Amino acid sequence: MPDKPDPTDAIPPPTRFPRPAVGRFSLYYRELYRLLDQGQSHINSKQLGSIVNVSPAVVRRDLSNLGTIGRRGVGYQIDQLIDQIGGVLGSGQQWQVVLVGVGSLGDALLRYRGFERLGFRLVAAFDLDNQKVNQTIGGVSILNAETMVGKLAELSPDLAIIAVPAEVALDVANELVAAGISGILNFAPTTLRLPPGIAVVNVDLASELQRLAFSVQNL
Structure with missing residues (x-):
């Protein structure tokens, strides 16, 4: 056949x-x-x-x-x-994804069940809060962010999600790029500008709400 x-x-x-x-x-x-x-x-x-x-x-x-x-x-x-x-x-292949930052938004992302269907598998999350480290949320282990560089070398993820405060977002992004990650989804309220060859999507929820408010005012 x-x-x-x-x-x-x-x-x-x-x-x-x-x-x-x-x-x-x-x-x-x-x-x-x-x-x-x-x-x-x-x-x-x-x-x-x-x-x-x-x-x-x-x-x-x-x-x-x-x-x-x-x-x-x-x-x-x-x-x-x-x-x-x-x-x-790109959903025809399996993408390995890590999350950096397990605050309220990061927690919600870990609990979202739609990633797997679209070909994205969250393999680890990183945070500095000792009360969160070693916990599991949505089946994903939360690891100490201080060990991130070594863990990234071990996991070899393809993509990363950043959900950290704006003031540390660029440092986190540079660490991810140095580890070989070529695609970053950035939820930090700052625009990341990274070297050529690195794909970045910046998502600013407050800006999106501003756009929504503008649209409502102009209906």
């Missing part, structure tokens, strides 16, 4: 997609998984666009760039779309 074709084989390199499209792919991916869990097998561009608040034309253009064309009267096969979009987003 011939091997089943890999649905990601025909996917162009992610660099072909502009940042806004990648952001939409992430939304599609999340909502498609939710629909699949509800037992839905197909969806059309109008339905998917309505869910993520974009036009059907944008959905069709995005998905056609994956080599996917919906069938008239049927739409798109949801499990196939999940495989294809997951390939673009």
Whole structure:
């Protein structure tokens, strides 16, 4: 029996997609998984666009760039779309992730159950609070941040999440980069600027709330 074709084989390199499209792919991916869990097998561009608040034309253009064309009267096969979009987003492989900072936000991130499904496995967390060290939250062991450099060499993670105060975020990021981590999700309220070749996504929750307030005022 011939091997089943890999649905990601025909996917162009992610660099072909502009940042806004990648952001939409992430939304599609999340909502498609939710629909699949509800037992839905197909969806059309109008339905998917309505869910993520974009036009059907944008959905069709995005998905056609994956080599996917919906069938008239049927739409798109949801499990196939999940495989294809997951390939673009890197969710087709397992990413090893560490978390630095187990305050309120870090604690919530450790308890979030959605990472594994998307291909992200939290392998360790680090903190300086002795009352937290050696505890386990969400199945993840909390280690002493003073031992982080040695543990990173042992664990060889791919990505890191930073949830520490702004004043120490850059020092933590530099330690992570020195350990070979090439992607950082930064929740500290400061913008990290790191050497070329290091991918950084800065998430400032307060700024996002400001954007939301602005949008509400201008409805």
